[in-house]
Amino acid sequence: MEKLTILPPGHPLSGHVAPPGSKSITNRALLLAGLAKGTSRLTGALKSDDTRYMAEALRAMGVTVEEPDATTFVVTGSGQLKAPSKPLFLGNAGTATRFLTAAVASVNGTVVVDGDEHMRKRPIGPLVAALKSLGIDAEAPTGCPPVTVKGNGHFAYGRVEIDAGLSSQYVSALLMAAPLAPQGANAPVTVALTGTEIGARGYVDLTLDAMRAFGAKVEQLDNATWRVEPTGYTAVDFHIEPDASAATYLWGAEVLTGGQIDIGTPARDFTQPDAKAYDVIAAFPHMPAVIDGSQMQDAIPTIAVLAAFNETPVRFVGIANLRVKECDRIRAVSTGLNNIREGLATEEGDDLIVSSDPALAGQTLPAEIDTFADHRIAMSFALAGLKIGGITILDPKCVGKTYPGYWDALGSLGVAYQQ
Structure with a gap:
């Protein structure tokens, strides 16, 4: 050693x-840019193991991610992620693993979200339970990764409740996936906490700010409930703070x-x-x-x-x-x-x-x-x-x-x- x-x-x-650059904001922006239709330019970004795993996962699902310099990602997406040819390996990147577990429900096909030995000990059960409550086919037999998600081409709509006591990332994952619900259904996604307790609520605010920058419409109904319209995402140039x-x-x-x-x-x-x-x-x-x-x-x-x-x-x-x-x-x-x-x-x-x-x-x-x-x-x-x-x-x-x-x-x- x-x-x-x-x-x-x-x-x-x-x-x-x-x-x-901020890891938290970089991985949010990378995902939202990958879900958007068009080309986004992310400046001030962090280039590290965690963000590399997110970028590689997006590439595996049909998104073009270019890196013209040490702090920039140029991301081009079609607005629809494709099923990858093999499991997504995300190391011990908690943000990438939690965020993608929800987002890949919008893929038409089966996606396995996995990580290293450390990630396989980190709980994801509450998020998987929340996805299943929406009718999404998701399984994590150990309560930790790997997670298998079988998507039908869009996220589900309706009301979903989540216990965020262990991690605010569960809430952020559902919120960022919510705009991918079918637009013709004319039904928003409502994300609600099972209690008001939430780990590091400020990170949910980061999520909401990033979502709105990429064109999402989110309304906070009260301290524990958000309503998200099925707008999808629009490409945008986005600067990431340190x-x-x-x-x-x-x-x-x-x-x-x-x-x-x-x-x-x-x-x-x-x-x-x-x-x-x-x-x-x-x-x-x-x-x-x-x-x-x-x-x-x-x-x-x-x-x-x-x-x-x-x-x-x-x-x-x-x-x-x-x-x-x-x-x-x-x-x-x-x-x-x-x-x-x-x-x-x-x-x-x-x-x-x-x-x-x-x-x-x-x-x-x-x-x-x-x-x-x-x-x-x-x-x-x-x-x-x-x-x-x-x-x-x-x-x-x-x-x-x-x-x-x-x-x-x-x-x-x-x-x-x-x-």
Whole structure:
């Protein structure tokens, strides 16, 4: 297994780093452009493992996806996806897997949506149950991928209820597929939550904004119900903002080292939920005693590593969904922190408690961090290595899932490594 040991820079990190485009928005825009009739140009896009899987899946279903430069996709679709010749393999890309599971119901034929060993452990049962309730032939025998969907050329119309407690991606998947219902039926699709609880509601807002940009008509009836007209999608030029989750590592590096890192976009200009983490990170080393991570889930590993150096202990609540991400992130963060020093982190149910100690900074505490092939664990624990000697990240290339240039970005700020 490859390893990367971070050498504490011993000075404030300052400079300019442009984070990559938003993964969440890129995969939404790619799918909607692939479902649209005509040619769309997506600029500012992220090129990473997750978006590559989405682009390859669209190509396998008859969509032309060109990449004229490092941050642009040019997508040409007919308005109708075709059945692929083999299963769609999506690695461990949660957005691609969930979104496509619903979208391929509009294909005339059978589609198998599958992923790697990690994806095959991530739940998709609630989404499959919702599709079946609409009369769509969908099966996932294990409750996780692979999913087999037999489509009849369009999405179904009617009312569908979904339990979004595990993931807001289930809601986004149904919403984005809904405009593909038969236009002659003159019947909208109504998407309703079985309760008002939803993981990271802000991501549904991202979905709605992207849908409307591609011509969808969506009305929010109340806090838990949306009505979507069967309009299909129209090609459009669409710009993608930088990734807020990626920005959290740079915000963290800035406050941890007392530096000044210009990421090119003010925190207030982000529309992604993880941008909420900025105010929490900016409070370091006086972050609050209790942090609710329910609406900024991907930022929690970043903040939890920072919390190790906070002036006072921090309890993270509202983070149960982190157990069903690319890995069990609560356990992964707890394990990593306790590898640095036993007792640094404690799990109480689905809460994570970090026993902060500013005196950790400047010490040498050799520790190998198991990333569990999770990009966010690797990038978060890199922050610990900025202040503690001997921090070694296992499988450092896993950052390619969302931020292939991460190690180079830190290097450009003066961070050195030992391999």
